[in-house]
Amino acid sequence: xxRNIAIAVGLLILAVGSRIIYPMxxxxxxxxxxxxxxxxxTNSMLVGLIVNVILIVMAVAATRNMQEVxxxxxxxxxxxxxSLYNLFRGISPNYARKAFPIVASIFFLVIISNWFGLVPSVxxxxxxxxxHGEEAAADLRLAVSSPVDGLLPASPFAEGSKYLGCSxxxxxIIPLFRAPxxxxxxxxxxxxxxxxYTLYLSLSKLGVGYFGKFFNLNGVMSFVGILEFISLLARVxxxxxxxxxxxxxxxxxxxxxxxxxxxxxxxxxxFFEVFVGFIQAFVFAVLxxxxxxxxxxxxxxxx
Numbered sequence: 001x002x003r004n005i006a007i008a009v010g011l012l013i014l015a016v017g018s019r020i021i022y023p024m025x026x027x028x029x030x031x032x033x034x035x036x037x038x039x040x041x042t043n044s045m046l047v048g049l050i051v052n053v054i055l056i057v058m059a060v061a062a063t064r065n066m067q068e069v070x071x072x073x074x075x076x077x078x079x080x081x082x083s084l085y086n087l088f089r090g091i092s093p094n095y096a097r098k099a100f101p102i103v104a105s106i107f108f109l110v111i112i113s114n115w116f117g118l119v120p121s122v123x124x125x126x127x128x129x130x131x132h133g134e135e136a137a138a139d140l141r142l143a144v145s146s147p148v149d150g151l152l153p154a155s156p157f158a159e160g161s162k163y164l165g166c167s168x169x170x171x172x173i174i175p176l177f178r179a180p181x182x183x184x185x186x187x188x189x190x191x192x193x194x195x196x197y198t199l200y201l202s203l204s205k206l207g208v209g210y211f212g213k214f215f216n217l218n219g220v221m222s223f224v225g226i227l228e229f230i231s232l233l234a235r236v237x238x239x240x241x242x243x244x245x246x247x248x249x250x251x252x253x254x255x256x257x258x259x260x261x262x263x264x265x266x267x268x269x270x271f272f273e274v275f276v277g278f279i280q281a282f283v284f285a286v287l288x289x290x291x292x293x294x295x296x297x298x299x300x301x302x303x
Contacts, residue, residue: 031248033183034174043175044183047122051112051180058108084285091286092293095201099292102197106190107285110181110243114277117179117251118270125176181247181280184240191239194288195232202295210295235291239284246280 033042062077070078084104089096116122180186202210214229215222250273257266 033178043178044180047116047177048180051116054112055108088289091289095292103285103288107281110284111281113180114247117182118273122177181243182251184244187244188240191236194239195235198291198295201292205296243280250276
């Protein structure tokens with residue numbers, strides 16, 4: 001009974017907190033990450049550094065005082081790592097041990113990045129972007145505001161409208177934090193790492209003969225080789241846009257729901273996005289391991 005009451009109170013705090021954290025006036029939704037320092041350091045890079053620090057702290061906390069009979073955080077991390085390893089070994093028994101550090105690192109990096117985007121204040125706290133006249137409207141791009149009179153302003157340019165202290169003379173807010181998985185550069189980098197590492201393992205085992213399955217002049221197999229080569233090239237955009245699209249769309253969905261119905265209604269969507277964040281990290285890691293198993297198999301092994 002006490003646990004149920006605690007859960008109910010926690011949900012109520014989240015509901016009210018979402019109304020306080022998001023002032024519900026206007027919000028610019030940007031596909032690209034915003035620059036914080038010069039043209040190089042973006043808000044997604046800042047969160048990427050924070051996520052790496054979190055992973056380091058997790059590893060240190062789990063191994064700082066190793067015990068033969070693990071307890072607490074060490075026990076949880078050993079369970080998570082062992083479960084991942086057993087899964088990858090079932091996919092590729094020959095390369096699970098060698099590829100596990102890379103693929104498991106991708107999994108933990110992606111899942112923490114995905115969930116970080118759900119932390120309150122990520123995407124809603126930042127700096128005012130100063131602009132004047134017509135530039136203000138142009139720089140806001142897509143503004144999401146509620147049509148409910150009396151609760152939220154119908155227009156982000158209404159007289160006296162402010163968003164976290166940004167006045168009408170400002171073009172909007174530059175978020176201080178942005179989930180790395182919602183940045184196309186981050187997902188592209190992970191996709192390239194996955195594909196290049198797969199090619200490295202394939203060439204290490206099969207040598208230059210690996211390219212024989214792509215450039216085969218033996219009748220119908222030449223057409224099959226072309227299809228396999230196209231499939232290899234398509235993995236980079238497929239990995240990139242699958243992760244980016246799901247995480248970015250989920251963040252936009254939460255923003256819209258919080259703006260339109262700011263209290264209890266967005267909560268189911270919030271917990272759904274927690275699940276989506278896990279699934280996307282899981283799929284990325286499993287597909288990487290599956291492609292390693294496929295590409296490292298000799299041509300004759302497929303038969």
